[in-house]
Amino acid sequence: MTETAFRRMNDLPSTHLLGGGTAMCAGCGGLQAIQEVYDVLGKNTVFVNAAGCMTLLSIYPFTPFRGSWLYTAMASAPAGAQGVRDALDILVEKGRIPPEENVQVVVLTGDGAAYGMGVSATSGAIDRNLDFLYICYDNEGYGNTGQQYSEATPHAARTATSSGPRGYPGYKKDLFSIWAAHRPAYVATVIGAEPLDLARKIETAARVRGPRLILALAPCPTGWDFEPRDTIEIGRLAVRTGVWPLKECVDGQVVHTKVRRPRLPVEEYLKRQGRFEHLFAPERKPEILDEIQARVDAYWQRVE
Amino acid sequence: MYCIRLHGRGGQGMKTASRILGSAFFEEGFEVQDAPRYGAERRGAPIFAYVRAARRPILERGIIRRPDLVVVADETLVPVSAAGVVQGVGPYTVLLIHSAEAPAVWKRRLKLGGEVFTLPVAPEDRADVPLIGASCAGAAARLVGEISRDALEEAIRSELVGMRAEVVAENLERALGAYDRLAPHAGCVREGDAEGVGPFESPDWIDLPFEDARISAPDIHAGGTSVQVRTGLWRTMRPLIDLEHCHRCAWVCSTFCPDGAIRVDDAGAPQIDYDHCKGCLVCVAVCPPHAIHAIPEEQAADAAAAENAA
Ligand SMILES: Cc1ncc(C[n+]2csc(CCOP(=O)(O)OP(=O)(O)O)c2C)c(N)n1
Ligand code: SF4
Ligand SMILES: [Mg+2]
Numbered sequence: 001m002t003e004t005a006f007r008r009m010n011d012l013p014s015t016h017l018l019g020g021g022t023a024m025c026a027g028c029g030g031l032q033a034i035q036e037v038y039d040v041l042g043k044n045t046v047f048v049n050a051a052g053c054m055t056l057l058s059i060y061p062f063t064p065f066r067g068s069w070l071y072t073a074m075a076s077a078p079a080g081a082q083g084v085r086d087a088l089d090i091l092v093e094k095g096r097i098p099p100e101e102n103v104q105v106v107v108l109t110g111d112g113a114a115y116g117m118g119v120s121a122t123s124g125a126i127d128r129n130l131d132f133l134y135i136c137y138d139n140e141g142y143g144n145t146g147q148q149y150s151e152a153t154p155h156a157a158r159t160a161t162s163s164g165p166r167g168y169p170g171y172k173k174d175l176f177s178i179w180a181a182h183r184p185a186y187v188a189t190v191i192g193a194e195p196l197d198l199a200r201k202i203e204t205a206a207r208v209r210g211p212r213l214i215l216a217l218a219p220c221p222t223g224w225d226f227e228p229r230d231t232i233e234i235g236r237l238a239v240r241t242g243v244w245p246l247k248e249c250v251d252g253q254v255v256h257t258k259v260r261r262p263r264l265p266v267e268e269y270l271k272r273q274g275r276f277e278h279l280f281a282p283e284r285k286p287e288i289l290d291e292i293q294a295r296v297d298a299y300w301q302r303v304e
Numbered sequence: 305m306y307c308i309r310l311h312g313r314g315g316q317g318m319k320t321a322s323r324i325l326g327s328a329f330f331e332e333g334f335e336v337q338d339a340p341r342y343g344a345e346r347r348g349a350p351i352f353a354y355v356r357a358a359r360r361p362i363l364e365r366g367i368i369r370r371p372d373l374v375v376v377a378d379e380t381l382v383p384v385s386a387a388g389v390v391q392g393v394g395p396y397t398v399l400l401i402h403s404a405e406a407p408a409v410w411k412r413r414l415k416l417g418g419e420v421f422t423l424p425v426a427p428e429d430r431a432d433v434p435l436i437g438a439s440c441a442g443a444a445a446r447l448v449g450e451i452s453r454d455a456l457e458e459a460i461r462s463e464l465v466g467m468r469a470e471v472v473a474e475n476l477e478r479a480l481g482a483y484d485r486l487a488p489h490a491g492c493v494r495e496g497d498a499e500g501v502g503p504f505e506s507p508d509w510i511d512l513p514f515e516d517a518r519i520s521a522p523d524i525h526a527g528g529t530s531v532q533v534r535t536g537l538w539r540t541m542r543p544l545i546d547l548e549h550c551h552r553c554a555w556v557c558s559t560f561c562p563d564g565a566i567r568v569d570d571a572g573a574p575q576i577d578y579d580h581c582k583g584c585l586v587c588v589a590v591c592p593p594h595a596i597h598a599i600p601e602e603q604a605a606d607a608a609a610a611e612n613a614a
Binding site: 009010012014015016017018019020021022023024025026027028029031032035036043057058060061062063064065066067069163192193195221222228229230231232233277281282 | 347562582584
């Protein structure tokens with residue numbers, strides 16, 4: 001990373017741009033990350049928001065944003081962003097809006113849209129080299145409709161549609177690599193519990209042009225079943241156990257921005273969440289726990 | 305037909321309570337409707353659910369306007385107008401409320417004609433504990449008087465299927481405990497009249513003139529209007545900052561507050577915006593010198609009243 005305005009924690013903003021009074025759950029990790037993101041991005045932004053929990057940010061006539069916001073169907077936010085970007089370009093070119101109104105186009109969606117329904121529209125937009133920033137808050141399921149599994153759901157988690165004794169049988173899709181394979185301008189993972197790392201990445205993302213992804217793991221007290229007050233702790237554990245690697249990709253080069261040594265056992269993260277409770281009670285399921293640990297270890301072995 | 309309305313906050317188990325009551329009525333051979341009222345409800349936000357039960361087909365639909373029994377999981381909801389706790393309450397409506405205060409106090413305060421019963425708040429009950437729903441369901445079942453202990457137990461087992469045995473046992477204990485405690489009052493809820501079209505009152509419609517799309521489209525023309533929504537009303541616990549112990553780290557609680565409800569003043573002191581703080585208590589968990597603690601919202605209200613009186 002080059003020049004940054006965020007060298008120390010004290011450089012982080014202490015007053016906040018996003019308005020209060022939104023309908024997210026108490027302790028929502030997605031909202032917590034968006035707060036931090038918005039403070040750095042600023043109000044010269046237009047959010048294109050696909051259906052999901054964050055659609056409830058703006059409920060007529062209330063909005064927490066200082067700038068514009070637009071709602072799209074779940075699969076089409078990048079297409080919506082294309083329309084907004086094209087309109088802005090034309091208006092600027094014709095001199096019908098001053099250059100300072102030429103705002104940053106930001107797509108905001110959950111993982112259901114980003115990893116699943118919206119992948120086709122996203123791939124097309126990256127292919128067209130659309131100048132947009134995609135922010136995905138990843139709560140690892142279809143949160144707004146009651147936490148059904150999505151392609152971002154981790155192995156063995158209980159969801160509304162994976163309630164058996166072994167939880168979700170699939171594995172979390174690697175969206176970071178799918179994006180990186182398109183060779184976009186910038187891809188990074190973040191988490192609200194690591195605000196300095198997040199602020200620097202948003203700063204970088206805001207500076208470059210072209211397709212950019214910020215993928216934020218979003219601890220969700222409601223869907224993951226933990227106490228709202230533990231949102232930050234769960235986020236920190238995701239990083240300290242190596243479950244959620246913090247990294248970025250520029251020009252095809254992947255760099256890990258925070259490497260924890262030694263890593264905590266993944267159990268420390270899993271056992272704090274009701275969605276993994278069945279791995280510990282009524283009896284421990286060592287084969288599943290070992291598999292999850294082995295996959296995390298294998299990832300870091302490739303990195304280190 | 306019995307018309308029962310249940311009020312609580314997202315996370316307190318009132319939706320489950322409505323389903324337990326519904327299933328228990330069904331076990332007893334009633335026709336039943338039970339449904340939670342959905343909207344943008346979130347954990348901590350006011351929600352309600354309702355149950356209709358009759359020994360005939362139920363043709364009524366929609367929310368219950370004239371309840372025979374109102375069940376309130378959380379007394380902090382009463383003053384919240386959006387929660388609509390006393391809406392349509394008539395001279396025979398029975399109120400069942402979780403509260404440390406006496407029934408007579410509630411009767412006077414809300415000017416109620418019908419009977420009031422309180423369920424004690426156990427000290428270990430933090431407001432978001434779903435067990436509150438179980439005691440509400442058990443108590444309501446007894447007040448109605450048509451539901452046997454066995455039917456209640458069967459309903460709980462069938463609604464909680466898939467949960468851990470200890471969780472089911474705890475819920476049963478709470479529900480049956482409340483059921484037994486209210487034995488002297490069995491059957492005090494009276495079946496209301498059918499909701500015919502007769503007493504229908506048309507809503508307070510506001511007639512709007514036809515406007516063109518620039519005005520009539522749901523566009524919002526100003527930023528930050530969400531601050532008009534007082535999500536502080538969701539709170540059951542209130543975080544308090546002890547400024548003597550605060551290290552003025554200047555960013556920790558303020559950055560981690562999901563709702564951006566903590567700002568830091570020029571002197572580096574954090575201040576909580578109680579109009580919007582939802583009481584998630586993330587700040588209590590992250591404050592390095594533990595300078596933030598939480599007290600129940602009722603206590604905070606009492607303290608404020610005492611201060612005003614002094
Ligand atoms: C095409 C389509 N299918 C289903 C829905 C219903 N729906 C609304 S929000 C939502 C969940 C979205 O999940 P995600 O993108 O992960 O966002 P989250 O709710 O978790 O914030 C669904 C399924 C929809 N709006 N559009
Ligand atoms: S369901 Fe989860 S992601 Fe959605 S608002 Fe609630 S905490 Fe946030
Ligand atoms: Mg999601």
